[in-house]
Amino acid sequence: MTNEVTVITGASSGIGAALARQLGSKGQQLVLAARRENELREVAKQAGTRALVVPTDVTRRGDVENLRSQALKEYGHVDVWVNNAGRGITKSVLDLTDRDVDEITAVVLKSVLYGMQAIIPHFQERGRGHLINISSFLGRVPLVSHRSIYSAAKSGVNVLTANARMDLKAKFPGIHISLVLPGIVETDFHKVAKTPQIPRAGSKLGFIIVQSAEEVADQIATLIEHPVAELYTNPALVGLVSQYCQDVGKFEENLVRRTGSS
Template sequence: MSTPILSDRPVIVITGASGGIGAALARHVAPTHGLSLVARRTAELTRVSDELTAAGGTPVLTITADVTNRSEVQRIVRETLARFGRIDAWVNNVGQGISRMPSELTDDDIDDMMRINVKSALYGMQEVLPHFKAAGRGHIVNVSSMLGRAPFALQRSAYSAAKHFLNALTANVRTEVQATHPEIQVSLISPGVVRTDFGLNARHGGIDSRQLPDSQSADEVAAVIAAVLIDRRPDVYTRTGSAARIAGLYASIGEDP
């Protein structure tokens, strides 16, 4: 086994790092961090890594893996520790949308949305936690969605439901872990529409997210995540006004008996 390249920089694992928000986040944190970049698409992942290393001095490990497979997530932990000797933060950034009305959803639709949007994050949290507990500190960041707060888009109903699940899971993992390890943070990030390939890559196809109104760039979202990696806030939207919008929605629904 090769000797780890021990880093005096904090080391971040970013899943879904071959493009979109993940690649943008890698660019934001590269000047100050060691990076373990994970994705299924080897060629695209290599291009991101080459760009960062060419920019100067950033230690980058690329791992081609499918994070919906627990054994692959375990391998990511092993390979990152073998290279750097440490993991300081883990960003669960894998997700996929869907274009299907709720009355038309199939078992496979639901299974895929849960596998990609929930299980990938669950595996990341569970597999990195032993290392964080041993270190006494760490940071998990789960990338959710405004649709995880409210069902704004009918055709995204199963995705919205999966992100609701992820939100609840994130909050409960945070509560459980911080009862014994208060220096381990579990943060939730909730973007709205982002100008990436997300819409085009949705199950059953979909509208190009770049054509939708009131969108953000991947770089804008990545800047918010990069800030959260520093200030460790537990729950953050990526656009001003989002918290008020969600609070107003919940104030308008549900009544006491």
């Protein structure tokens, strides 16, 4: 077993659970957080390593602070913190209620802020650490209009991540801050968000190939070994970003022509 300690939020299913299994197979020590304790315990068993389970609702600042405290109490330090918990919603801009906006903002954006504010002071004390925020390609290129508020909240995650990285870079060169931008991944995300068509790994949806949670987890594990500022888990997405930035109007026009809507 290594001395490396990684905290993962949203570890009870999907990408977070796959990452726990992947890091566990490398002998890393884990702290697993989400609301569903039984599922977390099952993932901890599958990870086959020392793993602390901390039931956590990431929309509550106190829960996230407790997660940090439990991790430090158990292991004495944290090397990597992955803000992965999140959920989507299928609603166009004109249909959004105040409640939709508050709920999605809390679980997607505020949770990430809570995680950053909880762990970065510990990294500053140690002079090292790696914070990883799981965003979405939709936070960079909002090409699926029924993901509206979800994509908007993920855009906010992108900004907080970039700004914190800039703030820390000069004084704390040993602290890495990374953003991960997955495309479409086969997980429970799509059931929870009530996606009309559940994507299957390996199939093509619109522009891109659907990935498996394991594939994305492998890439995050590599990111932990070789930190970079941003990781697009599907290389095809990088080309789309430059097309989008070159001419937003033309990009949207082509998309609507191709699909009838996004």
